[in-house]
Each structure stands twice: as C-alpha cells, then as structure tokens.
Amino acid sequence: MSAKNGWSRREFIQASCATCALAAVPAPALPAGLYLSPPRRVKDLHLVEARHYEKLPNRKIRCKLCPRECVIDDQERGYCGVRENRGGTYYTLVHSRPVTYHVDPIEKKPLFHFLPGTMAFSIATVGCNVECKFCQNWQISQVRPEQVEAFDMPPEMVAEYAKESGSPTIAYTYTEPVIFQEYVYDTAVAGKKKGVRSVMISNGFIQKDPM
Ligand code: SF4
Structure with a gap:
C-alpha cells in the first residue's frame, strides 16, 4: 500500500490480519429459536x-x-x-471454559467428505502449543486464560447445544485442541451419549497415549 493514501505497508498488513482473524473466529452465537439460554460468562479459572x-x-x-x-x-x-x-x-485451567462457540458449516472446518452439508457446533479455549507467525486466531491462541473472558460450558452442556442446534458433530477448532485434551475427551463422551460425533481440527502435535 503506498504512502499517498495514508497507510504504511505494515499498517495495511496489520489491519488485514485483524480483519481475517475476526472472520476466522466468529462471535459466540447460538442459532435463533433455540430454547436453551446462552452460557454464563465467567472470569474464574476452573481447575x-x-x-x-x-x-x-x-x-x-x-x-x-x-x-x-x-x-x-x-x-x-x-x-x-x-x-x-x-x-x-x-x-x-481451561476445562469447561471455551472462549468462543459457534455453529459452522462442517465444510468450514474444512471437512468436505464427512457429513457434507451439515453443521458443526464449534468450540475453542485459549492456548496453543506452537506459535506460528501466520496464525489467524492469535488473539485467542496466544493468550493466557486470565486475558480472555470465557464461558461456563461443561461437556454435557456442549453436547446439549450441539444436539439442539441440529449439529451432528462437535468441532474442537479455532485454537489447538491438544492443549484442552481433557475437555475434548469428556465432551466427546458426552456427545456420543446423545448421538453427536466429534471432529478435532489439530496440528497433531500430541503424544501417543493421550491420542
Ligand atoms: S501440552 Fe504440556 S508439554 Fe505441551 S506445551 Fe503444554 S505444558 Fe508443555
């Protein structure tokens, strides 16, 4: 971007990245018409x-x-x-404490051959075990739990939201689900009891036993 329209190249890239990041992590939302009320916002750490x-x-x-x-x-x-x-x-510190949730098309995960045309109830906590320079969700992947307000969403509640929103899957996404593995596991179990499957969008940087 030239200097004559008032933006330096650095400013233009920063603004573009911020816009992309916001697009990548949608604002928390439940579909209209759901009888369930939105989850409570919390600031405490849940150990x-x-x-x-x-x-x-x-x-x-x-x-x-x-x-x-x-x-x-x-x-x-x-x-x-x-x-x-x-x-x-x-x-x-992040079990049952997602910082965002949203109902996304499964193709956005991006999975094109797994339940095509369906929706995925998507959640993420803060944190990641790598620091990619190009991360589009750095506002939540590269921060500590105290820096972002979370939602109180135990595994059974996530499974209930997924079921009621008509999503046949729960997606662990946006940040790195390896670092909230216990929450992923418990939520996948709760989902399975309700007939909701789980998909994990991950860098795969995990040991064999927790897999
Ligand atoms: S998951 Fe464990 S080993 Fe990996 S970065 Fe976090 S604390 Fe370190």
Whole structure:
C-alpha cells in the first residue's frame, strides 16, 4: 500500500490480519429459536487435574501431553500457558471454559467428505502449543486464560447445544485442541451419549497415549 493514501505497508498488513482473524473466529452465537439460554460468562479459572503427566522430585512435574514434555516447577505453567503446577499436582485451567462457540458449516472446518452439508457446533479455549507467525486466531491462541473472558460450558452442556442446534458433530477448532485434551475427551463422551460425533481440527502435535 503506498504512502499517498495514508497507510504504511505494515499498517495495511496489520489491519488485514485483524480483519481475517475476526472472520476466522466468529462471535459466540447460538442459532435463533433455540430454547436453551446462552452460557454464563465467567472470569474464574476452573481447575481439573491433568491426565497426562508424571510427578518429579521437588514438586516438579513433566507434562506428557505433547512432545514438548515441559518440565515445570511448582506454581509455574507449561509452554502452552493453560496448564499449571500447584504443589506438585498438574492442572488444566481451561476445562469447561471455551472462549468462543459457534455453529459452522462442517465444510468450514474444512471437512468436505464427512457429513457434507451439515453443521458443526464449534468450540475453542485459549492456548496453543506452537506459535506460528501466520496464525489467524492469535488473539485467542496466544493468550493466557486470565486475558480472555470465557464461558461456563461443561461437556454435557456442549453436547446439549450441539444436539439442539441440529449439529451432528462437535468441532474442537479455532485454537489447538491438544492443549484442552481433557475437555475434548469428556465432551466427546458426552456427545456420543446423545448421538453427536466429534471432529478435532489439530496440528497433531500430541503424544501417543493421550491420542
Ligand atoms: S501440552 Fe503444554 S505444558 Fe504440556 S508439554 Fe505441551 S506445551 Fe508443555
């Protein structure tokens, strides 16, 4: 962009990226006519013990969720910023705390040969285990849970919203679902009980056991 219309090249790229990012993560919304009320906004951290880690001496832990295998001191967090060591016990801070939800066409995931023409109830928490320079959802992938208001959405509620919105799938998307693996797992189980399937849009940077 030339300087004569008032925008530097850097400003133009920043503005374009911001627009793309907003388009990529739609504002939280439920379809009109749904009898369920919207979820409650919350600011508290919801601690659930992590399922893939090992305890080390001196209240340290080693996370076994993704190949980074972060070794974390007491009161510290891993690289992804959504898991914390408290006294030698490791916790996820984002279980049941998505920061966005939306009903999207399954093709937007983008899946073109899995239940084509249907909708996917899509959720994401904050956090990611990589830092791609081109991430279009960096406003939620590269922040900590305290920096973005979340919604109180336990797994059963997500499954209920999916079912009532006519979505045959729940999609874990927008950020990196590996880092909210416990929430993904519990929600997939809750969805299955209601006949709702799950799809995970992921970088695949995960260890074998949690898969
Ligand atoms: S999931 Fe997070 S804390 Fe665990 S190894 Fe990966 S980046 Fe580190």
